[in-house]
Amino acid sequence: xxxxxxxxxxxxxxxxxxxxxxxxxxxxxxxxxxxxxxxxxxxxxxxxxxxxxxxxxxxxxxxxxxxxxxxxxxxxxxxxxxxxxxxxxxxxxxxxxxxxxxxxxxxxxxxxxxxxxxxxxxxxxxxxxxxxxxxxxxxxxxxxxxxxxxxxxxxxxxxxxxxxxxxxxxxxxxxxxxxxxxxxxxxxxxxxxxxxxxxxxxxxxxxxxxxxxxxxxxxxxxxxxxxxxxxxxxxxxxxxxxxxxxxxxxxxxxxxxxxxxxxxxxxxxxxxxxxxxxxxxxxxxxxxxxxxxxxxxxxxxxxxxxxxxxxxxxxxxxxxxxxxxxxxxxxxxxxxxxxxxxxxxxxxxxxxxxxxxxxxxxxxxxxxxxxxxxxxxxxxxxxxxxxxxxxxxxxxxxxxxxxxxxxxxxxxxxxxxxxxxxxxxxxxxxxxxxxxxxxxxxxxxxxxxxxxxxxxxxxxxxxxxxxxxxxxxxxxxxxxxxxxxxxxxxxxxxxxxxxxxxxxxxxxxxxxxxxxxxxxxxxxxxxxxxxxxxxxxxxxxxxxxxxxxxxxxxxxxxxxxxxxxxxxxxxxxxxxxxxxxxxxxxxxxxxxxxxxxxxxx
Numbered sequence: 001x002x003x004x005x006x007x008x009x010x011x012x013x014x015x016x017x018x019x020x021x022x023x024x025x026x027x028x029x030x031x032x033x034x035x036x037x038x039x040x041x042x043x044x045x046x047x048x049x050x051x052x053x054x055x056x057x058x059x060x061x062x063x064x065x066x067x068x069x070x071x072x073x074x075x076x077x078x079x080x081x082x083x084x085x086x087x088x089x090x091x092x093x094x095x096x097x098x099x100x101x102x103x104x105x106x107x108x109x110x111x112x113x114x115x116x117x118x119x120x121x122x123x124x125x126x127x128x129x130x131x132x133x134x135x136x137x138x139x140x141x142x143x144x145x146x147x148x149x150x151x152x153x154x155x156x157x158x159x160x161x162x163x164x165x166x167x168x169x170x171x172x173x174x175x176x177x178x179x180x181x182x183x184x185x186x187x188x189x190x191x192x193x194x195x196x197x198x199x200x201x202x203x204x205x206x207x208x209x210x211x212x213x214x215x216x217x218x219x220x221x222x223x224x225x226x227x228x229x230x231x232x233x234x235x236x237x238x239x240x241x242x243x244x245x246x247x248x249x250x251x252x253x254x255x256x257x258x259x260x261x262x263x264x265x266x267x268x269x270x271x272x273x274x275x276x277x278x279x280x281x282x283x284x285x286x287x288x289x290x291x292x293x294x295x296x297x298x299x300x301x302x303x304x305x306x307x308x309x310x311x312x313x314x315x316x317x318x319x320x321x322x323x324x325x326x327x328x329x330x331x332x333x334x335x336x337x338x339x340x341x342x343x344x345x346x347x348x349x350x351x352x353x354x355x356x357x358x359x360x361x362x363x364x365x366x367x368x369x370x371x372x373x374x375x376x377x378x379x380x381x382x383x384x385x386x387x388x389x390x391x392x393x394x395x396x397x398x399x400x401x402x403x404x405x406x407x408x409x410x411x412x413x414x415x416x417x418x419x420x421x422x423x424x425x426x427x428x429x430x431x432x433x434x435x436x437x438x439x440x441x442x443x444x445x446x447x448x449x450x451x452x453x454x455x456x457x458x459x460x461x462x463x464x465x466x467x468x469x470x471x472x473x474x475x476x477x478x479x480x481x482x483x484x485x486x487x488x489x490x491x492x493x494x495x496x497x498x499x500x501x502x503x504x505x506x507x508x509x510x511x512x513x514x515x516x517x518x519x520x521x522x523x524x525x526x527x528x529x530x531x532x533x534x535x536x537x538x539x540x541x542x543x544x545x546x547x548x549x550x551x552x553x554x555x556x557x558x559x560x561x562x563x564x565x566x567x568x569x570x571x572x573x574x575x576x577x578x579x580x581x582x583x584x585x586x587x588x589x590x591x592x593x594x595x596x597x598x599x600x601x
Contacts, residue, residue, distance in 0.1 A: 010039045010064060017063050021089050023561075023583035028053055030205040034177070035060055038141060043176040043197045045147065047188060048205040050181045050324035051302070058143035058177055059086055062116040067138035071119045073145045074158060077278060079119040081300035086117055088555050090585030093117040096124060111136045122149075126163030131170055139174045144195060147178035148317075151190035153361075156321075165196055181207075182321045185388050207320070207387045211327045212335050214379040214398040216372070218472065218509065219338035222310040223253040229336055230258050230288060235305030235527065236281065237288040238325060242311040242343075244268045244292060250310060251290040265291035283552045285527075285543070293322065302329035302554050303527075308336045312343040315365040316372060316386050329558050331527070339373050341472035345482035348491075370476040376400060376407045376507045406508045411497070413463045414470055414479075414504040418494050420455040421480065424448075426489035430471050433488065438464050466508075473506045527559045534601040535566040541597050545590060556590060557581055569598050 018024050034057040037044045048054050062069035073079045079095045086093040092115050094106040109115050124130055150161035168176055178195050192199055241247045244266040255262040263277040281289045282301050307326040313319040327333025347366055351359055375382050380395035394401045420433050436450045439457025474480040478492035496502040528535045546553040561581035570576040573591050
């Protein structure tokens with residue numbers, strides 16, 4: 001298909017379907033530009049933030065164009081989530097995965113031209129027999145979801161994505177739509193090349209998620225800090241921990257201390273337990289899941305109210321994607337990262353285990369993450385600049401903008417610390433170095449003669465309070481590195497600092513008592529900020545319908561739709577049809593039940 005083949009009325013029909021099927025009066029952001037390109041047969045790479053409605057840019061054209069849209073998606077769970085939502089809107093959709101017992105019926109429906117959408121994994125799409133199946137019925141579009149997986153620059157590289165180009169080239173007349181929320185400049189260029197999309201076909205909708213509040217704190221006690229976060233956020237949440245053992249320990253602590261249901265998720269759990277925990281979380285309105293990064297890409301849950309990291313993520317790209325699982329419905333959400341110096345020390349040690357050709361790129365990513373953790377400026381601005389944007393200096397919705405930190409020149413104390421590390425032999429941990437600098441001559445210090453060094457006792461009481469934060473900062477920057485036995489050694493630009501060639505500035509730690517909280521008063525970010533009893537009644541009805549239909553509540557209606565219903569209080573179906581998110585299929589299925597509740601108020 002080419003742009004000349006587009007029916008001039010096709011976009012009008014698409015807009016009509018937008019209202020009748022999805023229940024929306026207009027497109028959001030740059031959705032209309034992407035949809036118009038797809039309707040015109042133009043291959044496109046759409047870089048859109050999570051929550052911007054990427055799936056609509058292929059689901060809507062699939063209801064208008066002749067033939068089936070093939071959607072390539074990386075995870076079965078994600079496909080099944082999107083399948084539920086598509087079918088709830090009356091779209092003819094199916095999945096063809098190893099978990100589907102009805103694969104024969106699906107293939108028959110495809111051959112008969114009875115599907116708008118067919119979801120498959122890249123591993124299946126690359127098989128020769130699958131190409132034969134595709135040749136048996138017209139195709140309208142190739143939609144490649146999570147397209148950063150095609151790139152070695154991408155943080156979730158999947159080799160099978162590299163096999164999609166030959167498949168699509170075999171159907172050269174079918175346009176291609178690649179979709180991602182997480183792609184820097186290198187990754188974007190690689191996606192275009194790997195999927196055969198012209199550079200002129202790129203639509204970048206921006207990376208900003210203004211409804212997410214970013215907060216980054218030093219980790220004092222992850223459990224206590226996250227308990228404070230949970231107290232402020234009664235809705236669903238995700239807590240990322242770095243290891244399976246920490247996932248299970250945190251899940252137990254959080255559950256015991258809060259009374260909330262907190263489930264664990266990691267690759268070491270039995271498959272049945274993992275699947276059950278994921279399903280319970282997706283269907284819930286208040287469950288918290290504690291997980292390794294194995295969890296999340298397959299989750300299409302819009303009402304996650306917070307994402308907490310109990311350790312540093314792998315990169316800024318990973319952080320952006322993982323925090324992007326919060327607030328996909330557009331309502332306020334919190335993203336909190338808790339970090340420790342050991343996180344960066346371990347990450348820098350792992351760099352040495354990588355192949356030589358990957359070390360430079362991964363070191364650059366780690367340095368960028370350290371800059372995000374340590375910045376005194378706007379977190380959002382730094383994030384967006386990383387992805388090539390030019391944002392305002394202040395966002396008004398991150399911890400540094402809401403409570404600007406104090407920055408101090410700590411060059412002299414840093415030089416004393418680095419000098420003590422060097423003069424004691426670069427093999428002792430922070431505790432020993434601290435004793436030497438503050439003049440605490442215990443047996444270990446005296447036995448090694450460290451009480452005779454020129455650095456013994458050179459740090460006074462005021463400077464002593466800064467030693468630990470400075471040690472953390474220098475480890476994050478790589479000027480101090482951990483040895484195999486837990487000691488500290490000089491690294492990176494430590495020699496330049498010692499020689500006085502580089503100064504060192506640092507954000508001063510916040511006063512005692514500050515927690516991981518997102519800074520929002522309890523209740524003002526809740527699902528029902530005005531305390532409307534009708535909203536709660538509508539939510540109860542939604543929960544009943546969802547339980548009976550065995551689907552997550554958000555598939556019925558989002559909270560935003562319920563709030564609009566509670567505010568407008570429609571009296572009949574015609575009035576209810578004007579509410580955002582109420583399409584024809586849902587109006588027929590649920591309209592009378594919701595109108596009956598509204599009439600009671």
